[in-house]
Amino acid sequence: MTDAAAPPLLDVRDLRVTLATAHGPVAAVRDVSFTLARGETLGLIGESGSGKSITALALMGLLPERAGVQGRILLDGQDLAALDDAAMCRVRGARIGMVFQEPMTALNPLHTIGHQIAEPLRLHKGLGMAAARAEALRLMERVQLPQAARRLDAYPHQLSGGQRQRVVIAIALACGPQVLIADEPTTALDATIQREVLSLIAGLVAEDGMGLLLISHDLGVMAASVQRLMVMYGGTVVEQGPAEALFLHRAHPYTRGLFEARPRLGLRNGAERRTLRLPALPGRVPELHLLPPGCPFNDRCAWAIDDCRQALPPRLSVAPGHDARCIRLHEVNA
Known part of the structure; x- marks a missing residue:
């Protein structure tokens, strides 16, 4: 249980990441702010191209060349965004660890497992x-790798996908980091191994009192x-709050669309079973240089009006600790 009066372990304020592209500089992350306390678990969700991994790479100081970072990334009071490469190298791996989504690209094929963890x-x-x-x-x-000594x-x-992911977790935990970032850590694994890996991460985070993103x-x-x-979505956080409250009350149209598109079991209709056709969000996540003005979701949103295209909406309160970026919150949730 965290101390409510204690300052957050990680405090991200007004983070903006600009990438150099063939179309000129584009904002991949815009006005992202959040905190993470010791022992707390925080989830970041959205479609591919929403800015999730770029946010993680900004925290790690691993952004592409010529990327620009504005805002503050405070780790235990130290602003990581202000550090040079040499200073960030001393933080990365020691105070912040990262579990990457594809272990075969995260691990060096030319070095042994023991060498890479050491x-x-x-x-x-x-x-x-x-x-x-x-x-x-x-x-x-500790990460329950079978026949560890061998x-x-x-x-x-020479290892399976699940075993490689355990090795990546061991590397991330090697120096006892304060914050652990897990970026799609179970994407390439089957359902049984996914549960094992997630359970392992949860247990290690609870045991060490780390913050988990x-x-x-x-x-x-x-x-x-x-x-x-x-x-x-579109490089910004459109809704955030306690997980249980957000699952029960999805306030933003994009959040609603994500939840409605979840696969579900068929319904029983009399003696017959029929599958439901899932409602899909119209369109797709646009390229960064093609994001519409104003709310990034306005070109896919059934609730959009002209005012939605004027400026990035402010965060509006849904409930204590729960907010969403939508100027039509009242109408959407009426």
Whole structure:
């Protein structure tokens, strides 16, 4: 349980990320603000192209070349956005760890598993080879990698997808970070392994008292894994609040569309079963340089009016701790 009076572990204020593209500079993240307390779990959800991974990469200082960052990223009071590359290297892996969505691209195919887990221990903690290898084995056992001692000298291609993901988690946890970012950590895994990996992450976060930022497009994963939820579209957070409250009362038209498009079991109609045709959101997430003016969702929204195209809507309160960016909240939720 977190202390309500304590300052947040992570405090992101008015984050804006601009990327250099063939069409000129475009804003990939706009006016994103949130906090994360010690021991808290926060989910970030939205369609592909909504800005979720760019937000995570901004926190890690891993944005593409020539990207611009405005706003503040305060980790325990230190502004990460103001750090140079050398200073950020001392933070990355030590105070913030990240579990990437595709372990085969996150792991180096030329180095053994033991070497890759030991590397941050040697860089950030100054351990010698023998001590780092022993700690790597302990971490492998902690993430429940089968036959851990035998896997120390294995290469990534010799492990299954679930085993590789456990290795990526072990690397992220090696130095005892304060914040763990998990970006679609179960995308390439089957349902059984997904549950095991998510349960493992939840247990480790609770055990160490870390803050967890979980990124996913899977509503079922979010319902089971996070305390608070942010819904992202067009580079901005369109709705955020306690996960349970947001699941019960979806205020923003985009959030409603996401939930209504969830796959559901067929309904029983007399003696027959029929499948329901899922309502789909019209259109698709536009390219960054083609985002409409004003509310980024206005070109796909049935509630849009001319005023929606004038400026990015402000955050309006839905309930305590729950807000949404929609100037027509009253009409949508009437």
